Amino acid sequence: MARRIVFWFDFASTYSYLSAMRIEEAAQRHGLTVVWEPFLLGPIFAAQGWTSSPFNLYPSKGRYMWRDMERLCEMRGLPFVRPDPFPQNGLAAARLALVSRELDRIAPFARAVYSAEFGRGKDISNPAVLAECWETAGLPLHAMEQARAEETKKALFAQGERAIQAGLFGAPSFVVSEELFWGDDRLDQAIALATTL
Template structure:
């Protein structure tokens, strides 16, 4: 029998995706669950829902609260945190690399490093340079991986991934799927893993 799996749909610009990205591999490991990393672009999903940008920008009160909440959540999980001076940050190059390497054993580490640049170091992450820097830091063939990721094939696959997110009914990130069951938000990761184990 294969291990039960959880799909982790996330966007590199999403603060609550940061919380999940940093802990999902460890928590899923403890639960005996395999993680499928599903990077996608939340922007086009929001636009399809009629929102010009993140609800945390559109809804001022909720947005202000979210920054306080993120600070507290990071303290709770023991994560570094620095409120990004740009929000929401676009992150097309790292998303392409994460997608084209989603089956690699190092994809989790790559995603965590990109997330930390955005949410702990307040770095712009929407560039090839950042991607190359992260890949090199991991001792990987950075230039080769980057060239593959920006090929026409992977551009198309990222569009398809984002279309799939819409088709699945995703309206925010992170979103977890266990089979066809959807769980929205970092606060539901534990429930999703519990559901996953109950199905095994």
């Protein structure tokens, strides 16, 4: 079995954009497989009493995050546009991501969604935007239907349960063996651990 790194991401999460855009290349460089795990942070935040993103609830933290993202994107040559509203509603995108995983195209689809959202400031709850991302990922349009199936809705709910079981409280998160790493800042450390297994 190939050594692997499990990547938990939420489409509304700014820092997940940073990881999504580099994790496949970084993992491949070390002979690792990435397991892409979409989930929704909303219910986890709600369970601890947060009604919105902590970046909205705590304004000084929010102001800092936008500047930090701007600096990091500039350093990495990534375009960065602040989407409005923030956070975006990532429910439809997350369901589609699960379908794209079944079709072995989750990495390109997730990157297309993040690029639309944070690279061009698009609304990722808009079906037309999602259809464009779907096509960018080389997926057949008729397969989008499956995202509305009861089975897919249940699968996304199950992702949330698994995320809580794994101790997740934010995104991006990485799991290697039993070790949890939180934040794009820990991606290199997670990869380093995976290479020793």
